[in-house]
Amino acid sequence: MQKVCQNCKKNFSLEQEDLNFYEKIKVPPPTFCPECRTARRIAFRNERTLYKRTCSKSGKSIISIYPENTPFPVYDQHVWWGDDWDAADHGLDYDPTRPFFDQWLELRNKIPRISLLNINGINSDYVNNSEDNKNCYLLFAAQQNEDSMYGRLVYRSKFAIDNDFVQDSEFLYECVDCRKCYQCLYADNCESSIDLLFCFNLRDCQNCIFSTNLRHKNYYIFNQPVSKEEFEMKKNEIFSSYEKLEWAKQEYEKFKEKAIVKYSHQIKCKNATGDYMYNCHDTIYGFDAENTKNCKFVADAEGTIDCWDMNNTYYKPELNIDIMGALQTYNIKYSVYLMYSSNSEYSDSLHNCDSCFGCIGLKKKKYCILNKQYNKEEYEKLKGEIIENMKKEGVYGDFLPPHLSPFGYNETLAQEYFPITEKEAKEKGFNWQTETSGTYGKETIKEENMPETIEEVTEDILNQILVCKDCKKNFRITRGEFDFYKRMNIPLPHKDFECRHQDRMRKRNPRKLWHRECMKEGCQNKFETSYSPDRPEIVYCETCYQQEVY
Template structure:
């Protein structure tokens, strides 16, 4: 184990012996930035939710895209980008050793057209990104195989769910986070195999519960006390009566959760790992929102990765990946963004079926390529070795793209979700800031106080109104599918726009920082790494104390 000082934040960080073995395996050099600063660089490459309307630079038709109309890049719609009407290899150029790699890369970046949106095989779901195989969905992100879902992030195989995040195989849920196989649940967190839950936390195999926590096989429970079905229905009606009664229950739930015993991490079937929100992971540190990982560390939003480090949004069995934002399958992927079904690539962006490449953009199939130009194997190998030797001299090689290469501004990219900065702070640290993102202000046609407090008073005319967010004053609208959903489950209209609702939801989850703490059960001396900061009010137990208490 060695200790290093991060070249960005000047904090000390650790490089473990197994990290060094890994760097050798993927043919790279040890990092000069701490895990947090490495993650930040990658997040800057991901605009997940800020959508714009602008014309495609090829067919000139309007499209929904991640790039603002003022963006420096050429942007193509899905059909044009994939068409034979242009050739990304025509932008190929010779490598110039009198200039740095990133100078040349940046120039290429301004010329090669980019894919407007990362959305595939969706049906009637234009306003989604990082998405595939969705049907009739609206404003859902990083989500696959859903039907009729709205305003959500990270949904997998859900149906008719609205305002949810990290939700799997569920139906008719509203405002749920980290739930799996749930039906008709609302305002609930970390629940599984349950139905008709309202303001519940960490329930399993439970039905008809309100304001209950850590329940197993519970039914008709209110505040963890068993009632009759009639009493449950009465209480449910009372809470869902109108906007105010729901707001009151929200506050009650926050207090209830403070006094609830919690496991130090949301880990299931894991062995020898640290991190949170993880399942079936073996051997690694700092894993977040990761499933089925073997021998991986410093990962976020990944599924089935093997022998990889520092990867985000990395799916379908990729292995030997390092410093990656966005990949499907592939191996020996280094320092790249959105590289799909590719092998042995360095510093590539938005490429498919690419092998043996460095510094390529928007390639759809290629081999032995540098700056979008194709080579014979021998000359490629020679040139690649020379380029990497030069980059190593500048300490550029082995680190993810520097922030000035990022295609998005600070407040457009996911970095703003995890490490929020004000405009002034971001600019001071050298990041770009997007002045005009989407949306309007001051155009509302109805005030919040004039919105009916219960859904029974709302009719179709609301679809023509422009509402105003009670938090940020941004305008928003109610769409038909949404109104039908609220009517169906008897919910009042929201009084915040979808961005503020999303932010409120994300605040309920823990961050990606780990703290070394000990179990709070009296007499227990077990220690662990947890995302619960020491000053948090919750009661945090080790695995075995938690099992004794809850199972």
């Protein structure tokens, strides 16, 4: 079935598997295309834009994903989790004469929101969407790290500075998509390796520089064996100055372009399309997905079963549709940040709840609508009535509309994956944040006066204000960072943490698929790949890749 997206006006198709799923969970088909659906979901997720503000209850100064002047109260996370307030005190009576989402917004503006999602953080105040981190700074969507900073999707790592999508590693710098690595710098897609510099797709390797697709190798440069002395010399040369390091980045990019790549980053997957997938079965359009089964349009997802349209969902969510942010949810529709909850729709920030409709900020509640308590019969009856009215309004079966997001589009993950201008955002009904944090023009060292080598940097740098060479925003060097650069012999960065993150994200493939053919001569296998046809890499099917690289 072909449909036209009500937002971008592009055609999109509903396959039989989609219709079967909608039928199974009793919802009408969506009226937005998959890409617009994703953007609408992740426009509710601000991971990394942090502000200083006051807690609306305690009056204390706190770090928050919300700036000072929000239309809703914001509670310090410890206060928010406390038992001395109840979001059910603000319940609204449903008014059938008014649009449902107007009432939803009215409720939203009364309910205190949590300042940050930073669970069990120790000495890690500037960390969000994260759990169990110690001595960490500006880490997002991160778990169980120590002494690490500047990164997204960093798990179980120590002394990891400036990395994205890395796991179980120590002493990593500027790496993406690495697992079980030690002392690696500028590595991507590497695993179980030690002392790599500017390497791509290495497994079980040591002491390699500018190398791609190697297995079980030691002392290699440009994929050729070298002596220990040659390796040490090259390594010292690269880190001898900022200028040399910049040269090395270019060399690496040029060399990497010649590598053979597999059509998709998939490990142990069966019947899967998408990218960066691990142990996924019967999953279509999965990105950064792990242990998923029978899913479609899922990203940043772990353990997801029987789900359509999910972002940032973990701990085995099952039978859900169109959710951003879920931990162990069952039968949830069109909601954000639902934890350990079931059988609920159009809700936001529920914990241990069951059978709630249009509710916000509730804990341990059942049979609530717009935060008001009903008995089972009343609940079912009123829920049915609201759904009928929403169908008449033409809004049932699509996600929460974008103006209900508590964030500006530019503060959220949506801007990272689907960047648009303020004008475009407003035309599409998204909010926009004009008061961004940070300063400009306050630098005490100009970029041209930055020290070339790390040797000449003294502790005085901790008192200086630097300037990003790309966006001109001011930034500082922290104590942990300074110690790390000294220990690893790395020249100071000339960009702020946001631009460094964006540079790394450009090394990853986009969350888009193209239908292409294997580039090995004589092979006609076709596949869905995240390598666009205009890219330089040599893209192989699974079989041809296995013959070349393993």
